Amino acid sequence: MTSISANDDRTVSPPVGIIQPAWVRVVHWINAVAMIVMIMSGWQIYNASPLFDFTFSRSITLGGWLAGALLWHFAAMWLLVVNGLVYLVLGLATGRFRRKLWPITPSGVAADAKAALTGKLSHDDLSRYNQVQKLLYAAIILVGIVVVLSGLSIWKPVQFQWLTAVFGGYDFARYVHFTCMALIVAFLVVHVALALLVPKSLRAMVAGR
Amino acid sequence: MRRLRSLLIPGVDKRLLVKDAAKLLPDPARRRFIAGGASLGALTLLTGCDVSDSFSAEKLLVQISKFNDKVQAAIFNPNTLAPTYTEADITRPFPFNGYYSEDEAPDLDGEDYTFEVRGLVDNKKSWTLDELYKLPEVTQITRHVCVEGWSAIGSWSGTPLRDFLKLVGADTRAKYCWFQCADVDGYNSPLDMATALHPQTQMTFKFDGEILPRKYGYPMKIRVPTKLGFKNPKYVVSMEVTNDYKGGYWEDQGYNSFSGI
Numbered sequence: 401m402t403s404i405s406a407n408d409d410r411t412v413s414p415p416v417g418i419i420q421p422a423w424v425r426v427v428h429w430i431n432a433v434a435m436i437v438m439i440m441s442g443w444q445i446y447n448a449s450p451l452f453d454f455t456f457s458r459s460i461t462l463g464g465w466l467a468g469a470l471l472w473h474f475a476a477m478w479l480l481v482v483n484g485l486v487y488l489v490l491g492l493a494t495g496r497f498r499r500k501l502w503p504i505t506p507s508g509v510a511a512d513a514k515a516a517l518t519g520k521l522s523h524d525d526l527s528r529y530n531q532v533q534k535l536l537y538a539a540i541i542l543v544g545i546v547v548v549l550s551g552l553s554i555w556k557p558v559q560f561q562w563l564t565a566v567f568g569g570y571d572f573a574r575y576v577h578f579t580c581m582a583l584i585v586a587f588l589v590v591h592v593a594l595a596l597l598v599p600k601s602l603r604a605m606v607a608g609r
Numbered sequence: 610m611r612r613l614r615s616l617l618i619p620g621v622d623k624r625l626l627v628k629d630a631a632k633l634l635p636d637p638a639r640r641r642f643i644a645g646g647a648s649l650g651a652l653t654l655l656t657g658c659d660v661s662d663s664f665s666a667e668k669l670l671v672q673i674s675k676f677n678d679k680v681q682a683a684i685f686n687p688n689t690l691a692p693t694y695t696e697a698d699i700t701r702p703f704p705f706n707g708y709y710s711e712d713e714a715p716d717l718d719g720e721d722y723t724f725e726v727r728g729l730v731d732n733k734k735s736w737t738l739d740e741l742y743k744l745p746e747v748t749q750i751t752r753h754v755c756v757e758g759w760s761a762i763g764s765w766s767g768t769p770l771r772d773f774l775k776l777v778g779a780d781t782r783a784k785y786c787w788f789q790c791a792d793v794d795g796y797n798s799p800l801d802m803a804t805a806l807h808p809q810t811q812m813t814f815k816f817d818g819e820i821l822p823r824k825y826g827y828p829m830k831i832r833v834p835t836k837l838g839f840k841n842p843k844y845v846v847s848m849e850v851t852n853d854y855k856g857g858y859w860e861d862q863g864y865n866s867f868s869g870i
Contacts, residue, residue: 449758466757467863471670474677474865557754558691558835558870559684570752570760 419527419604424496427487428605434483435584437462437476442581444469451578474555481548488541500529501538509535523598540587547580671863678867682801685869691809691834694750699817700761703753705824706838708794708858715791715844719828725847728787731778738828742814744768744776749809751834753841754870756859765832767813771806779850781806787855788831791844798842798857800833801867809834812845837868 420428440462447455448466463469491497508531515521516532529537553564553573567573595602603609705711723735748766755761774781786805790796804810813832814821821827826843833841839859849855860866 445758449755467859470756470865471674471863475670475673478673554758556684556870557752559686559689561689561692570754574758 418608420608422608423486423490425605425608427483427490430479430483431487434476434480435588437472438480439581439585441469441472441476445473446578451574477548477551484544484548491541501534504531504534504538523601526598526601526604536587536590540584543580543583543587547577547584550577550580674863674865677865681865681867681869682803685803685835685867687803687807689835691751694752694762696750696764698762699750699764703763703816703825704759704761706755707792707843709792711824713793714823715793716823717791717828717844722828722846724829724845726777726850727847728849728851729780729783730774730850732776734777741768741812741829744773744812746815747811748815748818749811749832749834751809751832753834753838755838756864756868764817765811765813765830766815766818767811767829767832769808770810770812770831771808773812774805774850783850784852785850785854787849787851788842788845789847789849790842791846794858796842796844796858797855798840798860799855799866800831800836800840804833804835804869807833807835835869837870839864840868 440460443456444458444461444463445466447461461469463472512521512531516530521530549563550567550573553560553567554570554577557564557570557573564570564573567576595605705714707714719738722738724738724741725735726733745768746766747769748764750762750764752760752762770786771781774786779786781802784802785799786802787799788797800810811832813826813830814828816822816825821830826845829845830843831841831845854866857866
C-alpha cells in the first residue's frame with residue numbers, strides 16, 4: 401500500500417517543462433545587476449553623510465567617490481525602474497502573481513516556517529512556492545516599490561514634495577530609503593544562501609527547468 | 610585649478626589636455642579635483658578597474674547624466690514652490706560647507722566689491738554693494754539640500770533674481786546665467802534660465818536677518834531652493850547671461866549639472 405501511494409504522489413508532482421518562463425529569468429537577472437549596482441553605489445553615497453555611526457568599507461562600494469557613485473546610482477535607477485515596471489506589468493497580466501504568490505495565510509506561513517526550520521520542507525515541485533516563499537517574495541516586491549518611491553522623494557523633494565511628505569519629509573525619507581536597502585540586503589543574503597542550498601532552483605532561474 | 614584653466618587654449622581638446630595633466634598627479638584622489646573629462650578618472654577607483662578598463666563605462670555614465678539633465682528640466686515646474694518653514698524650524702547653527710575650511714573662506718571687502726554683469730544683457734554696468742542693498746528685499750525660509758545627503762533649514766533675504774534680470778534687460782530666452790565666485794579656485798556654476806526665473810531664486814545679501822556672514826558667502830550668494838546646495842554659489846562676483854554651457858566647478862568633476870530637487 402505504501403509503495404502505491406508513493407507512486408501516486410509522483411504522478412501528481414513535478415510537472416515536466418518550464419519552471420521559470422523566459423521573461424521571468426530575463427527580468428530576474430537584469431534586476432540582480434541593477435540592484436547590486438544601486439546598493440553598492442548607494443553605500444558610497446551614504447558615506448558622504450552617514451545616517452548612523454558607521455560607514456561602508458570602500459572595498460564594497462561603487463563609484464570611488466560621491467560624484468562617481470551618484471553617476472552610477474542615477475544611471476542604474478533607469479534599469480531598475482524600467483525592468484521593475486516590466487516585471488510588475490507582466491506579473492499582473494500573466495496572472496503569475498496571483499498563481500504564485502496567492503493566497504498567503506498566517507497559519508500556512510507558520511506551518512511552512514516550522515517545516516523549514518525542522519528540515520521537513522519539500523523542494524520537489526519548484527514551480528510551487530511554499531507559504532514562507534510566497535510571503536517573502538510578495539514582501540520584497542513591496543519593499544522594491546517603496547525603495548524606488550522613497551528614492552524619488554529624496555531626489556525631488558521640491559518637485560514631488562507631496563511624495564516626500566508621504567515619507568515623513570526629506571530627512572525621514574532618507575531613513576525609509578536606507579531601511580528598504582537593509583531589508584533588500586537581508587533578503588538577498590537569505591535568497592542567495594537558499595538558492596545555493598537547493599541548486600536546482602538556481603538552475604531553473606538560469607535554464608528555465 | 611586656476612592655473613590649469615588658464616592653460617586651456619581654444620582649439621585644443623580640453624579633455625586630452627586635462628588628461629595629460631592628470632598623469633602628472635600621482636595621488637588618484639587629486640584627480641578628482643581636476644576640471645573636465647579626466648576628473649572622472651576618480652570613477653576608476655571602483656573595485657580594481659584601471660583607467661582603460663572603465664573608460665567606456667565613464668563615457669556611458671556621463672551620457673546618462675546628460676540625459677538626466679533633460680529629464681530633470683522636463684520635471685522642473687516653474688510654478689512649483691519649494692516648501693517654506695517658520696523661524697522655529699531654522700537649523701542653528703546652520704552648517705558651513707565648502708571645499709575649503711571656514712578660515713580659508715574668501716574674505717571680501719564690501720567697500721571694494723562690485724558685481725559684474727556680462728553677456729546678453731542691455732545694461733552691463735557693475736553694481737556696488739550699496740546699490741545692491743537698495744534693491745527690494747524678500748525673505749524666505751527654505752530647506753537647503755546638500756548633494757551629500759544632509760539638509761538644513763535657513764532664512765535668506767535678498768532680491769528675486771528674475772526681477773534683477775528684468776532690471777538689467779537680460780535676454781531671458783538665453784539658456785544660462787553663469788556665476789563666478791571669488792574663492793581661490795574660481796568656483797563657478799551655470800544656472801539654467803528656467804530656474805533663474807523661478808520666483809524663489811534669489812540674490813541673497815542676508816542670512817537669518819543679518820548681513821550675510823563670511824562663512825555663508827559675503828557679500829552675495831545665489832540662493833536656489835530648487836537646486837542642490839552646490840548650485841547655490843557663494844562670494845558671487847559676476848554673472849554672465851549666455852547661451853553657451855560653460856561648465857562649473859563641481860559640474861566639471863562629474864556632479865550632475867542640472868541637480869534640481
